[in-house]
Amino acid sequence: MALPVTFLSDYGYDDEFAGVCRAVIARIAPDAAVVDLTHGIARHDVGGGALVLAAALPYTPPGVHLAIVDPGVGSPRRALAVRMATEERILVGPDNGLLWPAIARFGGPVEAVDVSLSPFRLEPISATFHGRDIFAPVAANLARGAVLREAGHSLDPAELERFEPAPTRAERGVATAPVVRVDRFGNAILGIAEADLPATGLLLGHPVEVEAASGAREAIYARAFAEVAEGQLLVYLDSTGWLALAVNRGSAVELLGLAAGDEVTLRAE
Amino acid sequence: MALPVTFLSDYGYDDEFAGVCRAVIARIAPDAAVVDLTHGIARHDVGGGALVLAAALPYTPPGVHLAIVDPGVGSPRRALAVRMATEERILVGPDNGLLWPAIARFGGPVEAVDVSLSPFRLEPISATFHGRDIFAPVAANLARGAVLREAGHSLDPAELERFEPAPTRAERGVATAPVVRVDRFGNAILGIAEADLPATGLLLGHPVEVEAASGAREAIYARAFAEVAEGQLLVYLDSTGWLALAVNRGSAVELLGLAAGDEVTLRAE
Amino acid sequence: MALPVTFLSDYGYDDEFAGVCRAVIARIAPDAAVVDLTHGIARHDVGGGALVLAAALPYTPPGVHLAIVDPGVGSPRRALAVRMATEERILVGPDNGLLWPAIARFGGPVEAVDVSLSPFRLEPISATFHGRDIFAPVAANLARGAVLREAGHSLDPAELERFEPAPTRAERGVATAPVVRVDRFGNAILGIAEADLPATGLLLGHPVEVEAASGAREAIYARAFAEVAEGQLLVYLDSTGWLALAVNRGSAVELLGLAAGDEVTLRAE
Numbered sequence: 185m186a187l188p189v190t191f192l193s194d195y196g197y198d199d200e201f202a203g204v205c206r207a208v209i210a211r212i213a214p215d216a217a218v219v220d221l222t223h224g225i226a227r228h229d230v231g232g233g234a235l236v237l238a239a240a241l242p243y244t245p246p247g248v249h250l251a252i253v254d255p256g257v258g259s260p261r262r263a264l265a266v267r268m269a270t271e272e273r274i275l276v277g278p279d280n281g282l283l284w285p286a287i288a289r290f291g292g293p294v295e296a297v298d299v300s301l302s303p304f305r306l307e308p309i310s311a312t313f314h315g316r317d318i319f320a321p322v323a324a325n326l327a328r329g330a331v332l333r334e335a336g337h338s339l340d341p342a343e344l345e346r347f348e349p350a351p352t353r354a355e356r357g358v359a360t361a362p363v364v365r366v367d368r369f370g371n372a373i374l375g376i377a378e379a380d381l382p383a384t385g386l387l388l389g390h391p392v393e394v395e396a397a398s399g400a401r402e403a404i405y406a407r408a409f410a411e412v413a414e415g416q417l418l419v420y421l422d423s424t425g426w427l428a429l430a431v432n433r434g435s436a437v438e439l440l441g442l443a444a445g446d447e448v449t450l451r452a453e
Numbered sequence: 454m455a456l457p458v459t460f461l462s463d464y465g466y467d468d469e470f471a472g473v474c475r476a477v478i479a480r481i482a483p484d485a486a487v488v489d490l491t492h493g494i495a496r497h498d499v500g501g502g503a504l505v506l507a508a509a510l511p512y513t514p515p516g517v518h519l520a521i522v523d524p525g526v527g528s529p530r531r532a533l534a535v536r537m538a539t540e541e542r543i544l545v546g547p548d549n550g551l552l553w554p555a556i557a558r559f560g561g562p563v564e565a566v567d568v569s570l571s572p573f574r575l576e577p578i579s580a581t582f583h584g585r586d587i588f589a590p591v592a593a594n595l596a597r598g599a600v601l602r603e604a605g606h607s608l609d610p611a612e613l614e615r616f617e618p619a620p621t622r623a624e625r626g627v628a629t630a631p632v633v634r635v636d637r638f639g640n641a642i643l644g645i646a647e648a649d650l651p652a653t654g655l656l657l658g659h660p661v662e663v664e665a666a667s668g669a670r671e672a673i674y675a676r677a678f679a680e681v682a683e684g685q686l687l688v689y690l691d692s693t694g695w696l697a698l699a700v701n702r703g704s705a706v707e708l709l710g711l712a713a714g715d716e717v718t719l720r721a722e
Numbered sequence: 723m724a725l726p727v728t729f730l731s732d733y734g735y736d737d738e739f740a741g742v743c744r745a746v747i748a749r750i751a752p753d754a755a756v757v758d759l760t761h762g763i764a765r766h767d768v769g770g771g772a773l774v775l776a777a778a779l780p781y782t783p784p785g786v787h788l789a790i791v792d793p794g795v796g797s798p799r800r801a802l803a804v805r806m807a808t809e810e811r812i813l814v815g816p817d818n819g820l821l822w823p824a825i826a827r828f829g830g831p832v833e834a835v836d837v838s839l840s841p842f843r844l845e846p847i848s849a850t851f852h853g854r855d856i857f858a859p860v861a862a863n864l865a866r867g868a869v870l871r872e873a874g875h876s877l878d879p880a881e882l883e884r885f886e887p888a889p890t891r892a893e894r895g896v897a898t899a900p901v902v903r904v905d906r907f908g909n910a911i912l913g914i915a916e917a918d919l920p921a922t923g924l925l926l927g928h929p930v931e932v933e934a935a936s937g938a939r940e941a942i943y944a945r946a947f948a949e950v951a952e953g954q955l956l957v958y959l960d961s962t963g964w965l966a967l968a969v970n971r972g973s974a975v976e977l978l979g980l981a982a983g984d985e986v987t988l989r990a991e
Contacts (some may be wrong), residue, residue: 188479188483188786188980190472190476191471192469195906196762196906197466197735197760197761197762198728198760198762198779198905198906199774199905199906200759200762200774200777201905202760203728203757203758203760203778204759204781204782205728206757206759206779207757207759207778207782207783208473208781210726210755210757210782210783211781211782211783214635214726214755214783217479217483219467219472219475219476219479220472220475221472221473221476222466222469222472223465224465224466224467224468224469227906227907228971236468236469239469239820240469240472240473240476243476243477243480243575243585244473244476244479244480245476245479245480245483256948256969257946257947257948258945258946258947258948258949261949278915306781310960310961311945311946311947311958311961312798312946312958312960312961312968313948313960313961314533316781316961317961320503329457367467367470368464368465368467368468368496371498394568407527407580408526408527408528408580408581409526409527409581410525410526410527410528411527411578415756416757420580421583422579422581422582423580423581423582423586430581433497433524443957451650452545457748457752459741459745461738461741466735486748486752487745488741488744488745488748489741490738490741490742490744490745491735491736491737491738491740491741492735493734493735493736493737493738505737505738508738509738509741509742509745512742512745512746512749512844512854513742513745513748513749514745514748514749514752636736636737636739637733637734637736637737637765638765642731674965676796676849677795677796677797677849677850678849678850679794679795679796679797680796689849689850691848691850691851692848692849692850692851692854692855699850702766702793
């Protein structure tokens with residue numbers, strides 16, 4: 185029985201890119217279940233994709249994890265397959281930091297290969313669609329039981345590109361952080377991890393001043409949307425372990441005019 | 454062999470919400486086929502989701518039917534698993550009316566459990582993502598053979614939240630109804646069910662006056678788009694059993710400036 | 723074991739149309755793997771769908787290929803299942819040219835049946851959703867082993883509707899072609915196939931003048947995005963074998979104000 189393959193990308197849904205990768209996998213490893221995590225990562229948003237992948241991975245079955253957000257396709261950036269220390273999980277994708285937070289979450293890399301010229305590649309390799317020609321066939325072959333060293337030539341795992349989100353500035357009740365991403369529900373996820381909560385001085389049920397470029401507003405630090413009135417702004421710890429802004433039955437993104445990358449300051453009151 | 458799981462939600466495609474639920478199911482019930490019905494239900498549109506689910510279910514294989522449109526996540530609303538009278542089908546989702554039209558279509562509920570504290574839940578339960586932490590793991594365990602009473606504590610099926618679409622006003626050739634939803638093809642589905650057709654006085658091939666806020670226009674009551682000229686407005690019985698408005702090779706939504714919730718009056722001529 | 727079914731359509735993701743077709747297949751052929759190629763073909767864009775299907779098919783496993791872009795649903799257009807000369811592949815879809823480039827790519831049709839009144843159809847057949855009522859059940863039954871002549875009545879394969887993209891005008895270093903489609907990454911695929919490259923006079927690494935309605939600009943004919951500076955317009959042979967326009971880390975569609983159908987002229991310099 186083949187290993188399951190999870191699949192995340194910025195390929196979107198209008199085009200056939202993700203579907204052709206799924207087809208390549210089905211051709212090589214017909215028994216492998218393919219679990220699409222999302223193909224809606226913003227175009228070329230390596231950082232956003234990296235955070236989504238790392239947050240999703242603990243909920244996925246161990247197996248092969250294909251991830252493609254690859255603005256440097258066709259450049260000399262390496263193409264990777266990486267085995268992690270804890271659990272039997274292999275990540276496949278470009279060496280641009282996309283895989284790093286997920287690797288770090290599972291104990292770091294223990295074995296890595298460069299698959300740019302993998303024997304599993306489809307020839308001729310196009311210059312613009314390595315998902316189809318390199319990453320998907322490598323993932324599929326690993327899913328059906330190939331061992332990592334068959335997929336490419338060995339790399340020192342210490343050489344992998346890293347991606348470290350900007351460190352949170354949070355002390356004595358004032359925390360400043362970027363909006364890491366916004367979601368379909370109008371929530372804005374901030375770059376403040378659960379571990380940094382104590383420094384923010386936030387207290388459940390208490391007010392928080394939220395300052396964005398559009399001005400300052402009062403929010404409540406709550407556990408769930410439904411704990412505050414409809415239309416009320418709230419700060420909450422989101423399901424992936426990051427502080428976030430929401431409006432109950434509304435949109436924090438609209439209310440505050442936020443986009444990914446904007447800076448927000450929270451002041452415990 | 455596990456039961457198939459169908460999956461409908463308002464999670465959309467930009468984010469990983471639906472994908473993470475699929476991953477949770479794949480982890481617990483690797484043999485279960487997951488059939489995505491759609492994740493494009495409009496945000497928080499419980500009524501629209503309920504109608505789509507009820508219309509789709511007769512075409513799905515019996516099994517477990519996961520449905521999540523859940524504006525009250527984190528409030529005390531119950532989380533349900535329900536077995537229906539006819540066929541071996543179990544519905545899983547929030548107790549907010551979303552499941553009701555589907556339940557009614559299959560003979561009503563015969564057994565129901567509250568799964569809010571299901572032994573199958575993933576801990577810690579987040580306050581904002583019960584799809585991942587409650588609904589998906591409950592659905593997956595039921596798909597791999599758990600019986601309903603293992604999934605939560607018993608409820609009186611008579612206590613379930615109901616959703617009843619507004620009754621159609623149709624008599625003597627004048628029918629007024631809301632636009633229930635609009636689709637990608639620019640068609641507007643009206644809240645007039647097949648059973649109410651006789652009261653509308655519509656006759657196939659005959660003209661109908663369609664009055665919307667933007668004004669009145671003449672349509673033809675036809676069976677298929679291709680029966681009328683290109684650009685012609687038509688009224689037709691759609692594939693899910695509701696009257697609908699379309700423009701052959703065009704868009705009734707654009708022509709009449711319609712959105713879900715708008716009221717439309719049809720006058721047989 | 724059932725054959726895999728690939729699935730392409732213009733059903734989009736907001737509605738349940740593709741999901742209901744998947745459900746119908748799962749009901750009839752529970753063992754058949756369904757590989758979604760894309761449901762994001764532009765509404766009613768038979769030509770675009772035809773080119774995407776033909777380009778994707780060589781990467782898919784042999785089996786049944788369901789394709790639905792069907793502006794004439796409900797008209798007397800035929801519904802087809804077609805077996806191709808090379809490899810064991812069966813195409814299922816409307817007889818409007820959508821299937822033709824794929825059929826041509828695999829050696830032409832060797833056997834065809836009209837499935838409009840297929841014994842595998844779901845009754846009652848709606849006038850507007852043949853995907854659910856005809857195409858999906860026919861594809862599912864073929865996937866589980868039915869032979870083609872059981873699916874409908876025989877047709878002369880020479881009678882199938884054809885779709886031939888406009889011939890490329892390219893000679894002495896001047897090539898004029900329509901934009902065939904634009905993708906999520908802002909790339910514009912032109913109707914100039916690899917075979918017509920010599921007539922264009924393009925030389926790798928050399929400049930090209932690109933003239934669109936918005937004016938003329940200089941591009942570079944390159945192999946990969948990353949070979950040119952950020953923000954630079956390039957002409958390249960895309961991964962499906964067509965010439966295309968891109969901007970490295972930007973959008974050719976935005977830069978040149980292009981849409982599908984627009985005409986573009988390339989002049990080798």
